[in-house]
Amino acid sequence: MATRTAHDALSRDRIVDTAIEMLDAGGESGLTFRALSTRLKTGAGAIYWHVANKDELLAAATGAVLADVLRGDEADTTPQDAIRAIALGMFDAIDGHPWIGGQLAGLASRSASLRIIERIGQQVQAMGMPAGQRFFAASALYSFILGVAGQNAANARAREHGTSRAETLGAEAQLWANLDAAEFPFLRGVAAQLGDHDDREQFLAGIDLILAGIGIAR
Known part of the structure; x- marks a missing residue:
């Protein structure tokens, strides 16, 4: 034997x-x-x-960890919805595994990064973006995804032990609401939204703004 x-x-x-x-x-x-x-x-x-x-x-x-994102199927969906699915998949993956953000920003996981950028780029191309603008559009989407998802994960890790997200945001919202009205009119105006916003909804709204810009630039 x-x-x-x-x-x-x-x-x-x-x-x-x-x-x-x-x-x-x-x-x-x-x-x-x-x-x-x-x-x-x-x-x-x-x-x-x-x-x-x-x-x-x-x-x-x-x-x-990113297996589902990397093998996503774009059949029977619009390029915009495909990009949203990729973005949300990465957001959830980084939220659950915060260390991924640093890996995707470096060279250690170059294979995963390249495949994600390729998938985003193909959808940007399918949207009819001019060849000279595709790199900038795909880069903006990828950078936004990594930046916001990574910051969200960092915020979660930074909260004091035993302090909930609602308590942390509530305290910050109260600080915004008490700012000087003449110096900080915008922050005072959105203070209530800060206190009860949904992170994924906020993230997706940013993706939609970029997609809308791509639509205008076509």
């Missing part, structure tokens, strides 16, 4: 799934091959059999 080796007992999927759990719990700094080895109850060599280094592991974890 053949001897079963350490790397035979593992699979790449199991390693990636465990890495995602560790990233969700402690962020990128909490993921080391030593900690991963301890969690999987194996040696680092068995892990290196499946992934060459941490960058490859982070890229694989990012791709796994």
Whole structure:
């Protein structure tokens, strides 16, 4: 009978799934091959059999979390709705896994980034955007998605322990409402909206504004 080796007992999927759990719990700094080895109850060599280094592991974890976004089907839908679906899929993924934002902004997950930008770009092209403007339109959408989704996730992490979103926004809304009316007329006017707005609705409204601009520029 053949001897079963350490790397035979593992699979790449199991390693990636465990890495995602560790990233969700402690962020990128909490993921080391030593900690991963301890969690999987194996040696680092068995892990290196499946992934060459941490960058490859982070890229694989990012791709796994974004799998549904990356393989979306645009058949029987408008380019605008396809872009909204991509955007909301990324928003929800970053909201649930905040470390993804940093990965998509860097080179470690270049494969995932390229595929998402390609999907957005194809939809921009399908909307009839002139060739000279497609890069700018797709870049604006991608940057908005990463920026707003990442900021939303950062806000969630920054809240004090035991303080709810409603309490945090309520306090900030009250501060806006009490600002000097002559110096801050806009902020006072929208203070009530800040206190009870839906983050996904606000995010999608921004996407729709960009899409409307693309429509005008065609």
